[in-house]
Amino acid sequence: MSQAETGAAGAGAGRSGAERSGATGRNPLWTFGILRSELVTTLRRWRTLALLGVLAAVPVLIGIAVRIETADGSSAGPGGGEAGPAFLSQVTNNGLFLVFAALAATLPVFLPMAVGVIAGDAVAGEANAGTLRYLLVAPAGRTRLLLAKYVATLGFCLIATLVVAASALAVGALLFPVGEVTTISGTTIGFGEGLARAGLVAVVVAASLTGFAALGLFISTLTNSGIAAMAATVGLLITVQIVDSIPQLSGIHPYLFPHYWLSFSDLVRDPVYWDEVVKNLGLQAVYAAVFGSAAWARFTAKDITA
Secondary structure (H helix, E strand, O other): OOHHHHHHHHHHHHHHHHHHHHHHHHOHHHHHHHHHHHHHHHHHOHHHHHHHHHHHHHHHHHHHHHHHHOOOOOOOOOOOOOOHHHHHOOOOOOOOHHHHHHHHHHOOOHHHHHHHHHHHHHHHHHHHHOOHHHHOOOOOHHHHHHHHHHHHHHHHHHHHHHHHHHHHHHHHHHHOOOOOEEOOOOOEEOHHHHHHHHHHHHHHHHHOOHHHHHHHHHHHOOOOOHHHHHHHHHHHHHHHHHHHOOHHHOOOHHHOOOOOHHHHHHHHOOOOOOHHHHHHHHHHHHHHHHHHHHHHHHHHHOOOOO
16 A cells, blocks of 8 residues: 555544544433433442431431420420421421421531532542543533533432432331321311422422532632532532521522522412522522533633643
8 A cells, every 4th residue: 555545544544533533522322421420420429428328317317306305295396487497396297297397407508518518529529639631531521521510410419309308208207197288378288299299399409409509510610629619618608698697688688599498388388389489499590500601611711730
């Protein structure tokens, strides 16, 4: 074979390799593989399993505490609140309310802290471990990798919420009677509908964490230290929670991502009140869009050295 033919064959092989690489990068199955890999990797980590274990233990502790407190027939707590206390006072009458009480207890602190750890470590942890640049060798590119990490974080949000709900449902059924559900409005619905309401509440609670997950992912792109990113994300969560509790700053409260988190209690009314639930989901969508875009802009321009 002549040198010209050899060169042409080499060029053809180079073009076909590039075409294969481009086709792989555009293949939806390739994207799905990245998403699956990120989710499986996240769920296999001991840190993730420990977080899920702690979340599963919270409903157990609440259920046992209520059972002990009401052993003499006394009330489990005040019933005038809108979320935790109102649900807690109903647990002894119907174990299904332990699902609502557990979600109300974990949403302000435990659930978002767990999400903050996962989101904060998503990019910074890979950079700290020296594996980020190897992930970028794949033809998926930075955008798809970042999207995969965000979707994996959202998957953790849903799984963590369902772990709390499932644990609470099991403990509630074991320690307390179950049956028809008396809503916050005072009306009665069947157990099947109450169970469906509990599932809807769990989905809304998971969706309530999407904005914070995007914020944590953005913070993760700002540093190469996983611990620093996790600490900054959790610290920001605590700071915003404090600001949201100061009456003098009520003017900015509706714009803070945790402000409408407990609006899921309106799903246990009859009829359901959707106003604040919709506001919550809309606010989370805005946070996800803003900080997701900021994370993308930062990550695509970032100099990856590790």
